[in-house]
Amino acid sequence: MTDEAVTDRAVEPRSHDRADETSVTPSPGAGRVTGAAVLLGGILGLIAALTLTIERFKLFTDPGYTPSCSLNPVLSCGSVMKTAQAAFFGFPNPILGIGAFSVVVVTGVLAVARVPLPRWYWGGLTVGLLVGMVFIHYLIIESLYRINALCPYCMVVWAITPALLVVAARRWAALSGRRGLVDAAGWLWPVLIIWYVVLILLIAERFWSYWSTLL
Numbered sequence: 606m607t608d609e610a611v612t613d614r615a616v617e618p619r620s621h622d623r624a625d626e627t628s629v630t631p632s633p634g635a636g637r638v639t640g641a642a643v644l645l646g647g648i649l650g651l652i653a654a655l656t657l658t659i660e661r662f663k664l665f666t667d668p669g670y671t672p673s674c675s676l677n678p679v680l681s682c683g684s685v686m687k688t689a690q691a692a693f694f695g696f697p698n699p700i701l702g703i704g705a706f707s708v709v710v711v712t713g714v715l716a717v718a719r720v721p722l723p724r725w726y727w728g729g730l731t732v733g734l735l736v737g738m739v740f741i742h743y744l745i746i747e748s749l750y751r752i753n754a755l756c757p758y759c760m761v762v763w764a765i766t767p768a769l770l771v772v773a774a775r776r777w778a779a780l781s782g783r784r785g786l787v788d789a790a791g792w793l794w795p796v797l798i799i800w801y802v803v804l805i806l807l808i809a810e811r812f813w814s815y816w817s818t819l820l
Contacts, residue, residue, distance in 0.1 A: 639775075653765075
C-alpha cells in the first residue's frame with residue numbers, strides 16, 4: 606500500500622462522523638430535571654384549574670359570592686367568571702384544564718420515574734400544549750381588551766402552559782435524533798422569556814391607570 610493511499614484513508618471521514626453532523630443519539634428516558642419540571646407545572650396548573658372550578662360552582666349557586674381571587678377592580682376572578690368567554694365551549698373553561706393538567710401530572714410522574722416515553726407521546730403532548738397556547742392567547746386578548754379584568758388563577762395557567770410547551774418540545778426534539786431540531790429547540794427558552802416580558806408589558810400598559818394609583 607502506498608503512502609498516498611494511507612494518507613487518503615486517514616483523512617477520509619468515517620460514516621458515523623458524517624451522521625453526527627445531522628443527528629444526535631436520543632436518550633431513552635427524560636432526565637429527572639425535565640420530569641420534575643413537568644410534574645411541578647402539572648401540579649400547579651391542576652391546582653389552579655380545580656380552584657377555579659370550585660369557585661365557579663360556588664358563584665353559580667350563590668350569585669352574591671365573592672371568589673377568593675377577586676382582590677381588586679383589576680385582579681378579579683368574579684368579573685371574568687361571569688363572562689361568555691369563561692365558558693367558551695358551553696361549560697367552565699377550567700374543566701378543560703383539569704383534564705389537560707391531569708395528563709401533564711401523569712407524564713411528570715412517569716418522567717421522574719425514568720419510564721421511557723416514546724417520541725410520539727412527547728409530540729402529542731407538544732401539539733396539545735400548542736393548542737392550549739392558542740386558546741390562552743385568545744383569553745389574554747379578551748381579558749385585556751374586552752373583559753377589562755384579570756383572573757389571578759388564570760394567569761397562573763398563562764405562565765405555566767408556555768413553559769411546559771418548551772419542555773415538551775425540547776424533549777420531542779431530543780428524541781427525534783436530528784441535530785437541526787435540537788438546535789432550533791434550544792432557542793425556545795429565549796423566545797419564552799421574550800413572551801413573558803411582552804405579556805407583562807401589555808398588562809402594565811393596559812391597566813396603568815390603576816397600577817399608578819398604588820405607587
